[in-house]
Amino acid sequence: MSSQKEEMLTRAKTVFNAASDYFDAPALSFWNRYGQQTIDQLSLRPGAQVLDVCCGSGASAIPAAIRVGPTGHIMGVDLAESLLELARQKSQAKGLKNIEFRCGDFENLGLPDGCFDAVVCVFGIFFVPDMEAAVQELWRMVRPGGKLAITSWGEKVFEPANQAFWEVLAAERPDLAKTVTPWERIRHSDTLQALLEAGGATQVQVLSHIGSHKLTAAEDWWTMVLGGGLRGIVNQLNSAEWEQVRQANLDFLQSNQIQALEVDVLYAIAEKIRNLT
Template identity: 75%
Template sequence: MISKEEANTTTAKVFNAASDYFDAPALSFWSRFGQQTIDRLSLHSGHRVLDVCCGTGASAIPAAVCVGSTGQVLGVDLAESLLELGRQKSRQQGLKNIEFRHGDFEHLGLPRESFDAIVCVFGIFFVPDMVAAVRELWRMVRPGGKLAITSWGAKVFEPANQRFWEILETERPDLVKKLTPWDRIRDRASLQALLESGGATQVKVFAESSIHELAAPEDWWTMVLGGGLRGTIDQLDPAARERVRQANLQFLLTNQVQSLEVDVLYAIAQKSHPRQR
């Protein structure tokens, strides 16, 4: 297992690089799944929300809208470039109840039981010790509050994703990952077990299978550049990178792929009041 410092450095580097495409229309799924995560929390005016691995605010901004002017949202991420985009978007929407802060959510030093809801969308699997991460998040949830962890399921933008790795192997087999970070929690049982191992209670996991439409084959390459695959692409020399891009686009064209299958898991845990324990 790599060290936490190495994991943080790698994650920050990848997503700072991906910031130039992160909010492109082809990556509308960030906002879609972020909004759907918030919808499952039943937030109210005045609630305090912590969003870790918040990116550009796909879930933090909808949360800020829900909790209103009397509420407060704190978004935390390792990628400063994404945070700055989030600040710009929140200003454009006139939101004054949201803060985007650079930091490692496992070492924020915030008081225990200080948030009505804590959210982590597509981020928990970047942490080497996920159980310890969940335990720290759960510590900060107030009695009656909720913890939401959203992760990828078995299919993640298929068939394009699998073909991407097959094409990459012809160029740089050393870059091919046999396991992706979320493979550790890619089904309902393993995600539920993670939260319960971290001390979370009343855990419910919901599975969603959906479709992500492509307006054109180039949308897939934009998705590659605007997400976690950017770190792999940036290790290719320009010629190899272009060959991989062309092969990806040709696959989509030849097979007339106009939409991608994607599975998402939503885990919601609720902390009991002391009298209920």
């Protein structure tokens, strides 16, 4: 494993293990919404075998398990054991016996070619440095006639709160201010489609969804910060900086009377051509 990949995976694991305490908070209901919508694109049949990588706490894996029924099987894979434990608890509470969760790197599962009817990756493909190689690996495990679903963020991701967060952070801790977010490499329909095709995927279609996420209170935004990828940033702040950044974020939302955030999501679906022989 390259040092760059090892560093990125270690960072993602650390961030999302830390974020697990807020990951399933009501303010982060979008995980379940976009996970469900990803599965809805696949038209899974009873008995289907599904791999869900970067599965988090089961936002797409659990709906998939319900869809395929007791004769089907779901394998969820993630780096963050804390999120996987949440997923196990939720699936057990629903009485699902057709789902398992494994901790590991999805690029090194060692599974045979064409062993799944569908492979799913929701908001995770951008965490690997070589996304093309990652797509190739996922596509390899899709059987003929099966589908690959990759969901990613579009141009607007919880705006204007997200931009305000980075502006406040730059004023308080310029050393932590971003240069680029991982998903910006594939934030347009054409670049996401090109990625899948470069990874060997066929019959690729990308659906762009422009929507919003409602806030019940300004504090919801800070809960979202703590329950997502920004947790890795705020955890580097001391207590005074933390409170300064938090309060400035809340002040911005309250003074501008922001009750909903703009969010764009891209759903890419590829279908593997069946063998004609």
